[in-house]
Amino acid sequence: MSLFDMRLSEIHNRLANKELSVSELTEASFRRIADTDHKVGAFLALNEDGARKQAAELDAQLASGGERGLLFGLPGGLKDNMVTEGLRTTCGSRFLENYDPIYDATVVQKLRKAQSVTIGKNNMDEFAMGGSNENSAYRPARNPWNLERVPGGSSGGSAAAVAAGQVYFSLGSDTGGSIRQPAAYCGVVGLKPTYGLVSRFGLVAFASSLDQIGPITKNVEDTAYVLQAIAGHDERDSTSADVNIPDYLSALNGDVKGLRIGVPKEYFGEGIDPQVKEKVLEALKVFESMGAVWEEVSLPHTDYAVAAYYLLASSEASSNLARFDGVRYGVRAENPANLLDLYRRSRSEGFGAEVKRRIMLGTYALSSGYYDAYYKKAQQARTLIKRDFDQVFEQFDLIIGPTAPTTAFKLGEQINDPLTMYLNDICTIPVSLAGLPAISVPCGLADGMPVGLQIIGKPFDEPAVLRAAHAYESHTEHHNSRPALS
Amino acid sequence: MTINLKDVEHVANLARLELTETEKEQFAGQLNAILKYAEKLNELDTDGIEPTSHVMPMANVMREDQVRPSWPIEKVLRNAPDEENGQFKVPAVLE
Numbered sequence: 109m110s111l112f113d114m115r116l117s118e119i120h121n122r123l124a125n126k127e128l129s130v131s132e133l134t135e136a137s138f139r140r141i142a143d144t145d146h147k148v149g150a151f152l153a154l155n156e157d158g159a160r161k162q163a164a165e166l167d168a169q170l171a172s173g174g175e176r177g178l179l180f181g182l183p184g185g186l187k188d189n190m191v192t193e194g195l196r197t198t199c200g201s202r203f204l205e206n207y208d209p210i211y212d213a214t215v216v217q218k219l220r221k222a223q224s225v226t227i228g229k230n231n232m233d234e235f236a237m238g239g240s241n242e243n244s245a246y247r248p249a250r251n252p253w254n255l256e257r258v259p260g261g262s263s264g265g266s267a268a269a270v271a272a273g274q275v276y277f278s279l280g281s282d283t284g285g286s287i288r289q290p291a292a293y294c295g296v297v298g299l300k301p302t303y304g305l306v307s308r309f310g311l312v313a314f315a316s317s318l319d320q321i322g323p324i325t326k327n328v329e330d331t332a333y334v335l336q337a338i339a340g341h342d343e344r345d346s347t348s349a350d351v352n353i354p355d356y357l358s359a360l361n362g363d364v365k366g367l368r369i370g371v372p373k374e375y376f377g378e379g380i381d382p383q384v385k386e387k388v389l390e391a392l393k394v395f396e397s398m399g400a401v402w403e404e405v406s407l408p409h410t411d412y413a414v415a416a417y418y419l420l421a422s423s424e425a426s427s428n429l430a431r432f433d434g435v436r437y438g439v440r441a442e443n444p445a446n447l448l449d450l451y452r453r454s455r456s457e458g459f460g461a462e463v464k465r466r467i468m469l470g471t472y473a474l475s476s477g478y479y480d481a482y483y484k485k486a487q488q489a490r491t492l493i494k495r496d497f498d499q500v501f502e503q504f505d506l507i508i509g510p511t512a513p514t515t516a517f518k519l520g521e522q523i524n525d526p527l528t529m530y531l532n533d534i535c536t537i538p539v540s541l542a543g544l545p546a547i548s549v550p551c552g553l554a555d556g557m558p559v560g561l562q563i564i565g566k567p568f569d570e571p572a573v574l575r576a577a578h579a580y581e582s583h584t585e586h587h588n589s590r591p592a593l594s
Numbered sequence: 595m596t597i598n599l600k601d602v603e604h605v606a607n608l609a610r611l612e613l614t615e616t617e618k619e620q621f622a623g624q625l626n627a628i629l630k631y632a633e634k635l636n637e638l639d640t641d642g643i644e645p646t647s648h649v650m651p652m653a654n655v656m657r658e659d660q661v662r663p664s665w666p667i668e669k670v671l672r673n674a675p676d677e678e679n680g681q682f683k684v685p686a687v688l689e
Binding site: 206207208210211303304317343346347349409411412414415416418419426430433434435436437438439440444445446447448449450451452453455456459461464465467468469471472475482484485486487488489490491492494526527530541542543567 | 597601602605606608609610611612613617621624625627628629631632634635636637638640643644645646647648649650652655657665669670672673674675676682684685686687
């Protein structure tokens with residue numbers, strides 16, 4: 109078994125037995141990136157000096173003994189919208205091309221405490237807006253399973269890096285599916301936690317009522333480790349939930365006998381690839397064989413979710429991105445005639461097309477005369493969508509369906525048709541609007557491309573989501589498939 | 595509801611964006627398509643339905659009004675495109 113195929117617990121055994129050092133592991137990660145990233149494009153910046161220094165310190169600790177952190181020595185990536193002091197953070201945007209953060213995001217501090225090694229910053233759609241990584245201002249990331257296809261987005265670089273064996277985990281962020289959809293397209297595991305479980309302090313804001321950070325890994329057990337390291341209340345994020353954090357690793361134990369699963373018929377509607385449907389139905393048979401029961405259910409407002417989401421998320425974005433004004437950081441236009449000219453030209457030079465489009469849509473939806481018709485109406489639709497889930501969860505423990513209606517599409521195929529691109533998120537957006545935890549796990553290949561199975565839980569019931577995902581994984585081999593990447 | 599070029603210019607002004615003629619035409623078309631799709635929401639009867647701004651039950655979070663250390667000014671200005679005497683510098687606001 110190659111180093112890249114090992115799980116975190118196996119790596120830890122090797123480190124403890126002195127069969128491997130953190131420096132060796134770190135160098136292996138950089139070597140793999142040197143060998144593959146000219147094809148994959150998963151990284152925007154590498155933390156070579158910092159990571160090597162960190163690895164040497166951890167090796168010294170390994171020699172002297174002492175308690176080791178939860179993610180000790182593990183090379184990891186970070187989506188480039190989480191700020192890192194001393195390591196450029198661009199958000200995939202020209203606007204922040206030279207942005208040098210003055211502090212670390214809470215998740216970055218937590219990773220340091222857990223003693224993982226930060227390898228670098230992962231590529232992404234600009235300001236996390238997009239589902240293909242083609243909106244990166246630098247270069248598109250590509251799908252390791254087929255370099256002609258997109259890795260998904262907006263955390264495309266994070267998912268591609270894990271799938272390519274460049275890092276053991278990466279943190280992504282999910283607003284309408286941006287962890288789960290790229291995880292599905294790249295054949296890896298991606299968890300969007302319940303809204304508020306992980307601090308957003310130091311995450312560059314896109315849509316504050318939806319944004320949530322979560323892990324992308326090769327298997328469910330590793331996801332539980334990473335989640336354990338990053339979850340928890342943070343006084344610097346007043347929307348972070350003040351709840352007790354359970355032991356996610358022990359939650360993996362136990363079976364799914366008697367588990368009640370609802371399968372929403374709307375997630376198999378128009379636009380679903382028959383092969384994706386077949387893989388999801390096969391996965392449900394696996395759950396049946398383990399003693400779970402499933403039944404078709406209805407989430408009747410699913411069809412309204414994409415419309416509501418694009419109005420709400422764009423409105424929040426238009427407000428959040430007002431801070432990029434060319435005054436305190438980022439791009440400043442040359443020779444401005446006055447302050448207004450400075451704002452307008454700095455923003456117009458710094459932002460790409462998708463970001464401008466969403467700012468325009470959000471500004472329009474919030475503008476005088478249209479607020480009730482668009483913004484408020486979308487907020488009311490959000491209430492109805494959330495109620496759909498509440499009702500199903502009165503009778504069921506989990507909801508299972510596809511993560512995305514198709515497998516990864518080709519680069520360039522949808523870039524000029526924003527609406528079609530938005531509809532790829534039909535199965536992930538309703539879950540985001542309801543703030544629920546959901547994981548995508550690999551459930552097979554369709555024409556050589558990975559298919560993702562989405563397991564959705566009640567608020568803060570990550571333990572049930574992880575247990576079901578782990579049970580499924582233990583009975584299947586899909587998570588062990590790796591792209592050839594030749 | 596259709597958006598014309600004048601609407602696009604008005605919204606761009608509100609959003610502090612300066613668009614090229616090509617961008618204006620492109621956005622008018624794309625925003626019309628997106629808003630037409632969003633009209634789907636009008637099928638929903640939302641009379642008496644509370645709008646959801648946040649999914650989790652949440653209230654204002656208060657803390658004691660105590661003085662805490664802040665960032666040193668050199669750090670805060672590290673990314674400033676222009677600065678003078680420990681302050682961000684912008685073009686004159688008053689004529």
